[in-house]
Amino acid sequence: MAPVFHRDDDGVQRVHEKNPELSPVEEINHLMIKKESDVNSGIAIKIERSNFSWGGDKIEEDESSKQDKKLKKFQKATKLNEKIKQKTEESKSTISKIKAINNDDSDEETESNFDDNLSLVESDDSTVMTNSSKEKKDIKFKSIITLKNIELEVEKGEFLCIIGEVGSGKSSLLNLIMGDMIYVSDETAEEFENQTADEQCIKEMFERSRAEGVVKVSGSMSFVQQVPWIQNKTLRDNILFGLPMDENRYNSTIEKCQLVKDFEQLDGGDLTEIGEKGINLSGGQKARVSLARAVYSQKDIILMDDPISALDANTKKKIFEELFLEELKDKTRVLVTHAVDFLDRVDRIVIMKHGKIKYIGTYEELKNNDMIQHIIETLKKVSHKQQDEEEHEAQELELKRKKSSDGSNKAVNPGDLDEEEDSLKKNEAGARKMSYLSTKGSKIIMDEFEERVDADWGVYWKYLVSNWMWLAMLVSIPIYSLYAFCGIQSTRYIGVWVDHIQEEDSYKKYVVLVLIYSLGYGLLVTIGFFIIMMSVVNSSNVLHRNMTDKVLRAPINLYFDKTPTGKLLNRFSKDINRIDAEFPFNLTFLVECLSWMGATLFVSTIVSPWSLLSTPFAVVAGFLLIKYYIRSYREMTRIESVTNSPILSNFGETLSGTTTIRCYNKQMEFIDKNHELVDNNLSAYFWSQSLNIWFSIRVQYISSFMMCVSMALCIVYKASADSTTIGVLMIYLLSLQANILWFFRIASDIEGGMVSYDRCNMILAIPQEAFGDYSKPPNWPSEGKIVFDKLCLRYRPETELVLKNLRFEIGGKQKVGVVGRTGAGKSTVCLALCRIIEGESGRILIDGHDISKIDLAYLRSKITIIPQDPTLFEGTLRFNLDPESRCSDSEIERIISKAALKELWDSNKEISTNGENLSSGEKQLI
Numbered sequence: 037m038a039p040v041f042h043r044d045d046d047g048v049q050r051v052h053e054k055n056p057e058l059s060p061v062e063e064i065n066h067l068m069i070k071k072e073s074d075v076n077s078g079i080a081i082k083i084e085r086s087n088f089s090w091g092g093d094k095i096e097e098d099e100s101s102k103q104d105k106k107l108k109k110f111q112k113a114t115k116l117n118e119k120i121k122q123k124t125e126e127s128k129s130t131i132s133k134i135k136a137i138n139n140d141d142s143d144e145e146t147e148s149n150f151d152d153n154l155s156l157v158e159s160d161d162s163t164v165m166t167n168s169s170k171e172k173k174d175i176k177f178k179s180i181i182t183l184k185n186i187e188l189e190v191e192k193g194e195f196l197c198i199i200g201e202v203g204s205g206k207s208s209l210l211n212l213i214m215g216d217m218i219y220v221s222d223e224t225a226e227e228f229e230n231q232t233a234d235e236q237c238i239k240e241m242f243e244r245s246r247a248e249g250v251v252k253v254s255g256s257m258s259f260v261q262q263v264p265w266i267q268n269k270t271l272r273d274n275i276l277f278g279l280p281m282d283e284n285r286y287n288s289t290i291e292k293c294q295l296v297k298d299f300e301q302l303d304g305g306d307l308t309e310i311g312e313k314g315i316n317l318s319g320g321q322k323a324r325v326s327l328a329r330a331v332y333s334q335k336d337i338i339l340m341d342d343p344i345s346a347l348d349a350n351t352k353k354k355i356f357e358e359l360f361l362e363e364l365k366d367k368t369r370v371l372v373t374h375a376v377d378f379l380d381r382v383d384r385i386v387i388m389k390h391g392k393i394k395y396i397g398t399y400e401e402l403k404n405n406d407m408i409q410h411i412i413e414t415l416k417k418v419s420h421k422q423q424d425e426e427e428h429e430a431q432e433l434e435l436k437r438k439k440s441s442d443g444s445n446k447a448v449n450p451g452d453l454d455e456e457e458d459s460l461k462k463n464e465a466g467a468r469k470m471s472y473l474s475t476k477g478s479k480i481i482m483d484e485f486e487e488r489v490d491a492d493w494g495v496y497w498k499y500l501v502s503n504w505m506w507l508a509m510l511v512s513i514p515i516y517s518l519y520a521f522c523g524i525q526s527t528r529y530i531g532v533w534v535d536h537i538q539e540e541d542s543y544k545k546y547v548v549l550v551l552i553y554s555l556g557y558g559l560l561v562t563i564g565f566f567i568i569m570m571s572v573v574n575s576s577n578v579l580h581r582n583m584t585d586k587v588l589r590a591p592i593n594l595y596f597d598k599t600p601t602g603k604l605l606n607r608f609s610k611d612i613n614r615i616d617a618e619f620p621f622n623l624t625f626l627v628e629c630l631s632w633m634g635a636t637l638f639v640s641t642i643v644s645p646w647s648l649l650s651t652p653f654a655v656v657a658g659f660l661l662i663k664y665y666i667r668s669y670r671e672m673t674r675i676e677s678v679t680n681s682p683i684l685s686n687f688g689e690t691l692s693g694t695t696t697i698r699c700y701n702k703q704m705e706f707i708d709k710n711h712e713l714v715d716n717n718l719s720a721y722f723w724s725q726s727l728n729i730w731f732s733i734r735v736q737y738i739s740s741f742m743m744c745v746s747m748a749l750c751i752v753y754k755a756s757a758d759s760t761t762i763g764v765l766m767i768y769l770l771s772l773q774a775n776i777l778w779f780f781r782i783a784s785d786i787e788g789g790m791v792s793y794d795r796c797n798m799i800l801a802i803p804q805e806a807f808g809d810y811s812k813p814p815n816w817p818s819e820g821k822i823v824f825d826k827l828c829l830r831y832r833p834e835t836e837l838v839l840k841n842l843r844f845e846i847g848g849k850q851k852v853g854v855v856g857r858t859g860a861g862k863s864t865v866c867l868a869l870c871r872i873i874e875g876e877s878g879r880i881l882i883d884g885h886d887i888s889k890i891d892l893a894y895l896r897s898k899i900t901i902i903p904q905d906p907t908l909f910e911g912t913l914r915f916n917l918d919p920e921s922r923c924s925d926s927e928i929e930r931i932i933s934k935a936a937l938k939e940l941w942d943s944n945k946e947i948s949t950n951g952e953n954l955s956s957g958e959k960q961l962i
Contacts, residue, residue: 080337080368081190081213082252087225088183088217090208090953091238177228177237179943181220182208183391192254192336195360195369197379200388202936202957206372207262209388210339213370214257214699218242219250255336255368257699262341262372262956263905264326265693266314268600268685271299272306272473275328278705283473285332290472292359293328294351295321298859303835305474312689315597316831318859319346319904324355331359333700337368342956344375346904348857356381495794503578508571509627512564516627519560520635524768526553531763565624572620580612583799593831593873594803602685607799610680611792619789622782629779636768636775640746650745654776657738662780665731666787672727673788676720677795683713724788731784732777739776743769806874810891817883817898819848822869827878829868838864841878848883863904870899906959908951913941916962935961 183205190196198206211217224244231237267274275289290296290306298321302308314322323343330338344352356378360369371382379385380399387395387402395402500506533546587604590596640648690697690706697706746769750762822845829839838861846852854862867873868880871892879886887895908916917928932941940958951959 077254078191079189079252080192080194080254081188081370083186083188083212084250085185085187086250087181087220087222088186088208088212089181089220089241091180091218091242177231177233177241178225180233180238181225181391182217183212185392186212188386188393188396190368190370192368193366195383196371196386197382197384198370198372198386198388199374199376199379202961203940203955204388205391206388207341207955208391209386210259210341210370210372211695213251213253213339214259214695215251216695216698220244253337256701257337257339258330258333258335259696259699260323260326260330260338260340260343261693261696262343262345264314264322264343265696266310266317266322266325267689267693268310268312270304270307270309271302271325274310274325275306275332277329277333277700278702279333285334287472288363289328289332292355292363293324293331294354295324295328296472297857298324299472299474301859306472307474311597312601312685313692318863320348320351320857321859323347324351327355327359331363335367335700337370338364339699340369340371340373342372342374344373348855351857495790495797498797499575499790499793503571503575505571505575508567512567512627513631515560515564515567516631517634519557519564519628520631522553522557522560523632524635524639526550526557527767529553561628564627568624568627569620572623573616576612576616576619579615579793579796580608583608583612583796586799586802586804589804589807590802591805591873597831600681600685601688602681602683605684606677606681607796611677611796614789614792615796618785619793622785622789626779626782626786629775629782632768632775633772633779636765636772639765639768646749646752648746649749650742654738654742658735658776658780661731661734661738662783665727666784669724669727669731669784670787670791672720672724673791674795676717676724677792679713679717679720683710683717686710686713728781728784732781735777735780739772742776743772746772805892806871806888807892810894811885811889812891812894813885816885816890819883821848821881821883822846823881824865825879825881827868827880828876829864829873830876831873837876839868839875866901870896870901902960906951906956906962908947908954908959908962910949911947913937913945913947913962916947937961 186209188209198209200206208217218241220241221244224241228237228241275286290299299305308316310316310325314325317325323346327340327343330340344355347355352375356375360371361381382399384396384398385402386393395405500509529546529549533550587595637648637651686706686709690710697703747766750766750769824842824844827839827842828837829842830837842865854865856862864873868875869887871887875888879888881887909919913932914928917923917931929938929941932938937958940954945953947954951962954962
């Protein structure tokens with residue numbers, strides 16, 4: 037049996053024999069990682085020389101488009117054939133020069149592959165393929181091997197730094213240490229080298245990888261993601277991450293991670309609720325919260341994927357010195373970073389290139405290498421320049437603050453700022469509180485349980501008047517009444533036919549009558565059903581379209597920041613499904629039941645009025661019963677819908693943080709949390725169904741009493757009508773009980789549907805961005821001059837001002853850098869320019885035009901923004917760069933070359949949802 041990865045309670049990762057009774061949680065990670073008794077006690081991480089893969093991309097191709105693809109490939113190949121031949125020799129010469137500089141054996145492989153990639157390969161069906169073709173093609177197995185020939189040993193307590201180009205495999209190396217990648221032996225790599233990486237091939241590779249453990253880890257691990265994973269909880273909960281509170285350790289963690297000022301700025305301190313994905317935190321704040329989680333956990337090994345990239349120079353320096361070098365000096369630290377100005381302060385450096393460890397050693401050993409020296413010195417210049425600019429800006433701001441507080445223009449020496457700051461800290465040390473535990477929290481997410489949904493008559497009226505629903509009901513009710521009349525008449529004439537069966541022509545006469553009424557019965561119910569169904573579906577479509585329009589135009593700060601994803605998904609899935617799929621049938625059945633009940637009572641009135649003596653009692657009892665029942669049922673329906681939202685939110689949040697959860701060994705906690713949320717939802721569903729059963733039993737009591745009394749009176753007064761009519765009446769009185777029961781059940785379901793309708797209708801009242809008939813200045817902007825004139829801006833009405841009387845001017849075609857501490861408002865300036873957040877006072881002028889008076893869509897079409905957190909869509913690289921197909925291939929290729937994405941472009945890789953199969957650097961470049 038193959039071994040199964042398991043982490044024991046002591047945090048040590050071990051290998052156990054595969055047991056079919058083990059839970060799926062114990063089989064989550066691949067079985068590469070193990071703890072062996074023969075591992076040197078001084079080694080924390082040991083990776084044997086091996087290859088590793090993520091498993092490859094899913095390969096799909098639409099058969100209907102194959103011929104078009106072949107034609108396009110042939111046309112492109114024909115045009116580029118001569119150009120490729122002319123460039124081949126020149127490119128070979130370039131590769132030879134690179135080989136001489138790098139002194140790298142792998143370049144032989146690059147040179148040999150270069151001919152293959154540039155050459156034209158003509159298949160049997162005369163289809164020509166080139167590397168310039170951007171059509172999706174089969175992916176070879178060798179191309180899905182992410183890390184090659186990885187061999188690494190990290191000693192306990194060592195500080196290891198990993199650097200390399202974008203997409204070189206730095207983050208993948210950390211994932212490898214955590215066991216998230218598939219081990220590929222040299223034999224497997226050689227056997228499948230030229231095969232297509234289809235599903236069967238990947239499955240075989242996965243099965244083979246489970247047989248060996250090639251990564252040995254001694255000790256527990258914590259992980260800091262490159263894109264920080266923040267839960268929709270308070271700051272305190274995000275840092276503790278399920279661990280008990282140790283106040284001294286907690287306070288120390290807050291100080292070392294430079295979160296003191298952030299806690300002071302937030303209204304609720306460490307009890308401030310964080311929105312989904314840390315929406316109300318800056319990039320630097322999220323990184324430091326994620327780092328604080330790892331520090332507080334006190335694990336033996338800390339894996340950090342570039343957590344200091346989003347920090348300003350001053351904060352970065354403090355964290356590196358006070359945290360990495362002092363607080364964590366006894367821990368094994370593995371840091372991925374581009375901050376090469378700190379490389380001389382780590383124990384060893386790993387330099388990666390194209391998925392391989394190219395160099396490993398101390399700074400002193402590597403700095404003499406010409407190639408490495410060039411890389412380090414180049415990056416150092418950029419890093420130092422950025423750091424100098426940020427520190428200079430911080431000093432200027434401090435000077436202004438001191439001048440303002442002194443009330444004079446006395447000059448302050450910038451060199452004395454650090455000394456004054458240290459002195460100020462010492463003076464405040466005694467007065468400053470040593471505990472950062474808040475007592476009063478601050479919420480951002482609106483609790484759905486606080487929303488009151490009352491499906492009163494106003495909601496019913498709103499639904500009926502929307503999209504002419506009242507007209508459909510007005511037409512369908514007479515149709516269903518005629519339908520019930522035809523049903524009764526067809527039954528009655530069958531009885532009359534039996535009484536007159538001896539008469540001549542009775543067969544022809546009554547068969548025709550029964551056939552006419554039966555055809556009318558079927559035709560009318562079809563027409564009535566079609567009218568109600570189409571009107572309800574059309575109304576649901578209009579509602580869904582309006583909801584979509586409202587959501588797409590909702591402001592981020594006033595709606596999306598406060599609304600959990602699960603709540604939004606719940607409205608667009610379960611609530612809409614109830615209106616779209618269940619409501620048409622329920623409404624049809626309701627009208628049908630009413631028609632049959634009305635027809636039965638009408639016949640009873642004509643034939644035997646005495647049979648209706650029990651009707652007032654039944655009506656009053658039914659009214660009181662449904663009034664008592666419907667309040668509880670409506671609330672349970674609302675609770676059922678509300679408890680479904682956290683399931684969706686928690687599930688999405690768990691998926692995005694899977695790597696962190698597994699590294700901290702918190703799988704069972706999140707599974708238990710999911711079980712708890714599902715149990716809450718099922719509990720609400722159980723009680724709503726129990727209420728239905730309770731209601732059904734009592735309705736049966738009422739309908740049974742009414743039926744018994746009516747039938748007894750029919751028998752007593754049987755002489756009041758002919759026997760055939762009395763018989764027909766008794767047949768329908770027998771079915772009246774079922775009709776009454778069905779009517780009340782359908783009425784309660786419709787009440788539940790009205791609750792869903794009202795919840796969906798709430799979305800139509802959410803705040804909207806200022807789209808409208810605003811000016812569209814022609815040939816604007818012409819220069820690009822930007823003026824911020826006393827701009828004040830806050831994210832939400834209840835929050836503090838983020839930008840306070842901001843005033844500055846940027847000339848046309850100038851390149852301006854905005855620097856400042858994390859959380860200072862740098863990103864907010866960009867959001868204000870795009871009017872993602874509207875200013876409270878003041879204005880922004882672009883070429884003399886106030887942007888608040890310019891059409892919003894027109895304004896945003898004139899501004900390009902590169903966001904801090906890249907967003908990618910599933911599809912090709914070309915689609916992500918140019919979704920509207922406005923640019924030619926040549927323009928795209930020119931931009932791609934400048935952005936250093938040529939290799940990704942040539943690989944024809946399909947980008948997965950949110951760019952999960954790309955590195956963070958590649959996503960940022962895109």
